[in-house]
Amino acid sequence: MVGYDEAVYREVLGKAVSNIEEINKAVDEICDQGYKNLYLMGSGGTYSMASPVTYLLKTHSTIPWNWEIAAELIKAKPLSLNADSVVITASLSGTTTETIEAARYAQSVGAKVIALVGEDGCPLAECADYVFENPNASNDNLVEEIYIQYFAIAARFMRNNGEFPEYDEFVSALRKMPEVLQAVREQQDETALAFATAHKDTPFHMCVGSGNVWGETYCFAMCVLEEMQWIATKSIHAAEFFHGTIEMTDPDMSFMLFKSEDETRSLVDRVERFVRQHTDKVQVWDTKAFELDGIDPKIRPLVSPLVMSAMLERVSTHFSIVRDHDLDIRRYYRVVEY
Template structure:
């Protein structure tokens, strides 16, 4: 039994997201046939950070200009590379995020083709977009849809030859992630029990896990648990942030299986010399049965989101602090 985990609902939600594959493929194929110049991945908070892995993937695989953008910043600075030949993707669990709504209006006014992934077909964001691809309500994370969209795009462009194999294997990801959650449950419980009174965390990740590191630090530990954090990219760790380490500093490292793994290994080797409280959440610890070795790295954010989902529920338990409790976010005017 997993704490606060509704397996049937989880399977229903994740299956609905990967079930969008035919629609995603059709959309990508039509957009590519028509032609577009660049792709904007626009979000706010967690949905912004969750776009970073796909900007990163584009840099590795493609010559297509792909840019992650903060919705609110776009509104005040603009972007001269955004034209009528641009495409923008937005994601929103609720479909109501104000910053994203205003950014959609900004894009539409400039003739940008807007795609929305959400769980509510009649939500403001779904209705404002040119096309909305809708999963079950409250489906998270959007890595499910974004992985299919981006890999299909690079496949059509001749930059990702393994798409069909990847997408076929990926259809089994709902069940694979349930197994990840089961395996992570005792690890998460033990971590939470050991950190009941920890009020400061140092989080490190790199490559396609940097956005996830930022997201878990800001949107979960800070927003949902009111804990203090420092977050730093593993490639930047030795340029300042290391000075904050002390013997009792709780350090969390997010480790994946792409070419940036060595950067986080280097950080781990150093922090273990200083801190007596180092935790590594590593995708290598999970079998991911049915996923070929060459694809394990690209799905790392999705795997660790499932692992830390278990951690979050157990922190909620030991700290008696609901993950839904807010003092300011969507509570007061700002």
């Protein structure tokens, strides 16, 4: 397949899996020392990548959690962020200014900081108490490797809290992700190419998702289509679609519907039933379409975000090729002062 190196992909995801043992030790140490709440914090893509973890915590745990945009956290200074807090964050380069500043602030109030980075020794690593690195990670494998580690961290906190009886099966599924997600990318490639070819000149897309793939919906719309391809989008939660966005539905509107296998799937189904009555431009990205060999059926919904990410990478890559617009090109982001 074009656009990425399969050997590197397996290596990067394999490194994320190998980090699980050290992650467990770090979380066990924090739990032994005591904590009261978790803060999942990031900027742009790493903010959206925390979304599936918050959904897992919301539906499977009583641990208090907060989901924060780094730049807003710095200004708002949440009162519950203190010495009893654990901040979990990520940055591939480790140089994202807002994330670094937020991590420093968290440490200044006594919170412990867990950071996922490309290379240890980066600026973000210098203001974290626990650092997990993945040196060969890059934009074409970043999300899946971050998810593996984010989920491993949250699952361990839940397990240590006397919750999440699915822990062993879930971690077993995470360990299988290098093979499983490679198969997903292969199966998705042809469909992704056809979509990218058909929509290379479409000027606007409505991206609708929910539940544990809401973060993927938001990230694909903003970080890929807007940032990397300069295509206008709107990401809308399926639960909110009928409270305003419904009026944007017409025969010329392009819809991408992102379907997980969790409890909220019916929300996207409802949107699909409506929009198909008014436009033929409807693309459904559905994690149910893939076999996921070796994954327990009851665990499938929990790993849907990883599957969705693997699917969408193929769409991103083919868009960049058919539109002759490399995913690394920027006009403003980290190019000019702002």
